Amino acid sequence: MPQKVRIALDAMGGDVGASVVIPGAAIFLTRHPDAEFLLFGDRAVIEPQLAHHAGLKKVARIIHTDVAVSMHDKPSQALRRGRKIGARASSMWLAxxxxxxxxxxxxxxxxxxxALMAMARFCLRTLPGVDSPAIAAVWPTMRGDSVVLDLGATIGGDARHLVTLAVLGSAMASVLFNLExxxxxxxxxxxxxxxxREEIREAAELLRAMxxxxxxxxxxxxxxxxxxxxxxxIVAEGFxxxxxxxxxEGTARQINEFLRGALSRSLISKIGYLLAKNAFKALRDKLDPNKSNGGVMLGLKGxxxxxxxxxxxxxxxxxxxxxxEMVRYDLINKIIQMLNRDGSALAQAPTAQEAVS
Incomplete structure (x- = not known):
């Protein structure tokens, strides 16, 4: 039997915290029973939620803290107040x-x-050759799925940063989509x-030259x-x-609302909806941002x-x-292998002037 995947959850994170995190973990567990959980947060808040999910309760352990990072905290404030100081630390830091x-x-x-990016970078550090981490996500497209990064971890960046993102994103795509x-x-x-912008044009020259x-x-x-x-x-800087x-995401929600309104206008449209219900459900699933939720912070040692x-x-x-999936696909080691293939991929990079000369 394969080793269980150990998942740490910030049970106090998000707009509503444990009331979404715990039921979400329970839903996940029905798909992947080979997992166990560490739940970081206020025990008095987590336990009542956990009581509704007996299966999850059997494979979960609560680590109590009443310190939570606010959604409005600046990263520097969150890092200063939320990381471990004495015996106290935030649920985000502990996870x-x-x-x-x-x-x-x-x-x-x-x-x-x-705050999550600041804490993750401070606690885990970046992989050799990676200056700034990136948030990468799987993006549904008309041809299948693509990996898109950076989705907001680092604002700005020079040409070499964009080349680094290309290497990190390619590693994720290769393990997810089985692409050489x-x-x-x-x-x-x-x-x-x-x-x-000049940085984008320089990154293009570097990628071609390398x-x-x-x-x-x-x-x-x-x-x-x-x-x-x-x-x-698809590579972009974070902004x-x-x-x-x-x-x-906004366009997807807008289209869903347009469809809902159009299908409820008349008896004929309602009949048409019933006849094509499965097709409309498939379309709604494709347009649902929740089904593409989850951005991986690439470039960290974890x-x-x-x-x-x-x-x-x-x-x-x-x-x-x-x-x-990132754990089961051994993403970190795959990224390290890719960075080190034929020497260091990033160390090979010429300067922008060398690339265009």
Whole structure:
């Protein structure tokens, strides 16, 4: 029997905390019974929720803390107040620290994104050759799924940072999609080589010059190309990546509302809905942001997954699914192997001037 995956949950994270985290963990457990949980948070809040899920209670242990990171805390404040000081620490910090100590294989939190990234980076540190971590997620497209990063971990970044993101994203795509050489595109305002910020154009020159064996650079991708599945991996710096994500999620919810309104206008539309109910359900599932929930913080010496703060229990379960898969696919070691293949992939990078000369 395979070893159980040990999952640390920040039970106080997100808009409503344990009332979503615990039912979400219970839903996940029905799909993956080979898991066990460390639940970090206020015992008085967690236990009443856990009482409704006997199966989860058998494989879960509560580690009490009444310190929680607010969704409105600045990352610096959260890091200062939320990490371990004496015997007290926040539920978010303790969940991440359990990964560092080897007590858990993955930490999942729906809490404050900036705080989670700051704590994860401070506690776990980054892998050799990686200066700044990134948030990567699986994005449903018309051709299947793509990995998109960075979705908000690091704002800005030079050309070498974008190249690093390409390597990290390719590692995730290769293990998730079983691809030997994933295709990679850079998110830009146009596909022409003269368009976009200087850093993006320089990153394109670097990727072409390096010709890395672990990825195939295919050029610039416009915003609409993400949904079209223009590449297995789409790379953006954190500001534009986060805007793209939020815009896509908002559009999906808007389309769902339009469909709901259109199908309730008349008797004929209601009959049409009944006749095509399965097709509409499949469409709603594709458009449901909760079913694509869970961003992996790539580039750290450990697996940390960020869930949407406002998700429901089903959505949180999907985020835990992502963490489980990253552990089962041995993501960290695969990333290290990819970074080290043929020497250090990042150390090979010429300067931007060398690339264009």
């Amino acid at each position: 991440i620290e359990s990964v560092k100590k080897g007590e858990a294989d993955v930490a999942v939190s729906a809490g404050n994104t900036g 050489r994933p295709t990679v595109g850079l998110l830009n305002i146009g596909v022409e080589e003269i368009k976009g 010709n890395l064996p672990q990825l195939e650079y295919v050029g610039f991708v416009e915003g609409d190309g993400i949904g079209q599945g223009a590449a297995d991996v 534009s990546g986060n805007i793209a994500l939020k815009a896509a 697996v940390v997954v960020k869930s949407h703060g406002g998700t429901d229990a089903e959505g949180f379960a999907y985020a835990v699914d992502v963490g489980y």
